[in-house]
Amino acid sequence: MTSRLSLNQATTTQWDIPSFVDGCARAGVTQVGLWRGPVADHGLEKTAKLARDAGLTVTSLCRGGFFADADAIADNRKAIDEAAALGTSILVLVSGGLPPGSSDIDGARQNVIDSIAELAPYAAAQGVQLSIEPLHPMFAADRCVVSTLDQALDMALLFPANQVGVCVDTYHIWWDPGVYQAIARAAGRISIFQVCDWITPLPEGVLLGRGMMGDGCIELRRLRAAVDATGYAGPIEVEIFNQSIWDSPGDEVVDRVIGTYQEHVL
Amino acid sequence: MTSRLSLNQATTTQWDIPSFVDGCARAGVTQVGLWRGPVADHGLEKTAKLARDAGLTVTSLCRGGFFADADAIADNRKAIDEAAALGTSILVLVSGGLPPGSSDIDGARQNVIDSIAELAPYAAAQGVQLSIEPLHPMFAADRCVVSTLDQALDMALLFPANQVGVCVDTYHIWWDPGVYQAIARAAGRISIFQVCDWITPLPEGVLLGRGMMGDGCIELRRLRAAVDATGYAGPIEVEIFNQSIWDSPGDEVVDRVIGTYQEHVL
Numbered sequence: 001m002t003s004r005l006s007l008n009q010a011t012t013t014q015w016d017i018p019s020f021v022d023g024c025a026r027a028g029v030t031q032v033g034l035w036r037g038p039v040a041d042h043g044l045e046k047t048a049k050l051a052r053d054a055g056l057t058v059t060s061l062c063r064g065g066f067f068a069d070a071d072a073i074a075d076n077r078k079a080i081d082e083a084a085a086l087g088t089s090i091l092v093l094v095s096g097g098l099p100p101g102s103s104d105i106d107g108a109r110q111n112v113i114d115s116i117a118e119l120a121p122y123a124a125a126q127g128v129q130l131s132i133e134p135l136h137p138m139f140a141a142d143r144c145v146v147s148t149l150d151q152a153l154d155m156a157l158l159f160p161a162n163q164v165g166v167c168v169d170t171y172h173i174w175w176d177p178g179v180y181q182a183i184a185r186a187a188g189r190i191s192i193f194q195v196c197d198w199i200t201p202l203p204e205g206v207l208l209g210r211g212m213m214g215d216g217c218i219e220l221r222r223l224r225a226a227v228d229a230t231g232y233a234g235p236i237e238v239e240i241f242n243q244s245i246w247d248s249p250g251d252e253v254v255d256r257v258i259g260t261y262q263e264h265v266l
Numbered sequence: 267m268t269s270r271l272s273l274n275q276a277t278t279t280q281w282d283i284p285s286f287v288d289g290c291a292r293a294g295v296t297q298v299g300l301w302r303g304p305v306a307d308h309g310l311e312k313t314a315k316l317a318r319d320a321g322l323t324v325t326s327l328c329r330g331g332f333f334a335d336a337d338a339i340a341d342n343r344k345a346i347d348e349a350a351a352l353g354t355s356i357l358v359l360v361s362g363g364l365p366p367g368s369s370d371i372d373g374a375r376q377n378v379i380d381s382i383a384e385l386a387p388y389a390a391a392q393g394v395q396l397s398i399e400p401l402h403p404m405f406a407a408d409r410c411v412v413s414t415l416d417q418a419l420d421m422a423l424l425f426p427a428n429q430v431g432v433c434v435d436t437y438h439i440w441w442d443p444g445v446y447q448a449i450a451r452a453a454g455r456i457s458i459f460q461v462c463d464w465i466t467p468l469p470e471g472v473l474l475g476r477g478m479m480g481d482g483c484i485e486l487r488r489l490r491a492a493v494d495a496t497g498y499a500g501p502i503e504v505e506i507f508n509q510s511i512w513d514s515p516g517d518e519v520v521d522r523v524i525g526t527y528q529e530h531v532l
Binding site for chain 1: 368369370403404407442467482485
């Protein structure tokens, strides 16, 4: 019942890498999504070995992207290297917002494409697919100018499938009147599927407002079925940024993740 | 330079209706958008007379909608009556979110269409056009299931143009990769054009996070030009929900509105 479940590390930031690996073992979770920050804190090679020795599959690395930053290309090459070292074939791209003081959203979007064009062959040579994640439009200014699944797909389709795919996260796309057509169109390009729920009111800054599955209004099972109908049979990552979840004991969070995943996603 | 400017009352909630009318007179503002709540507080007929006597044109009434509410049809008929009494031909619809506990967004969207179908002939008979306003997708769950201009247009086009149009508000649609095509498609259906800017970080609840023109990242002049290119030559309403603006002296706010409108919108 949990064979496709992957626990994204951002759901349990109360744990450092060793605690996270131990917690997954206790709960029987065998797949994980990792983030670059905590991996760097623990050490890249040490993390890779720890995960390998624990029998964990790394389903994705978050995140490359932020292409408006001055050192974006160099930093993304590093992120690709890290993904390869961790043994995952997926680097999720959060493409970044507008440059400081800029209102040129078309320019920022073109820069995403140009940057991916520069990086994709390098990534593919290491067996890493870049996964463009559309973020909810409320993040368009400061976090990600890629705002819909269709837009992410338009970008991904400029490149070969082994180089660039899309990350489908229920939180970011559930509201889209065209979401089911977009998912169908994404057949063969879905790198990774992420789930969590939409709850209100949103907190200040809106980043940490995601909900546990079943606590909100997203049709998770319907979206999961639509993703499956494209032929995607890969991991389902649970990724929840939520301060009150981060303030809870990690083992309890993982238990809730497993329970609500079975109840609301499968 | 300000012949098309309309001051939406939601920008200066520090003023009651008489103060608002006086403030507009002091600043030379001749067009206003009104809200049902403060109008009811002052009295509908008294407000209509006050505006008339001051030579103010009422460019829109906010808001009808919230179609998931049990008394929605009756309340919207009342809103239509109020618009007619105030002498405006535009009733802006904020269509409402999901019913409590529901995740059936398709059903909620169909209910918007069904409700408008019931109301539109009644409105048109009183010379009032219903104006469907797409709200930013961050409001889809709790405030408006109409999330893009294309979606609002798909709904509006089910009805004759004198019955149903769309409200184009820069704050809600600026992020949309298809916004300029959607605006072009809206030719002949734009009831009213509203402006303000997008600023971050968003406050808790995200409702009061709008910015004064020029304080954020929206290409206001480009959007205004695109709206004009459809043939729309009507009012440009400035509508800013922002607590710090509401905490400022009203006259200062109106001065800033006029200045930033001329600098960033025209």
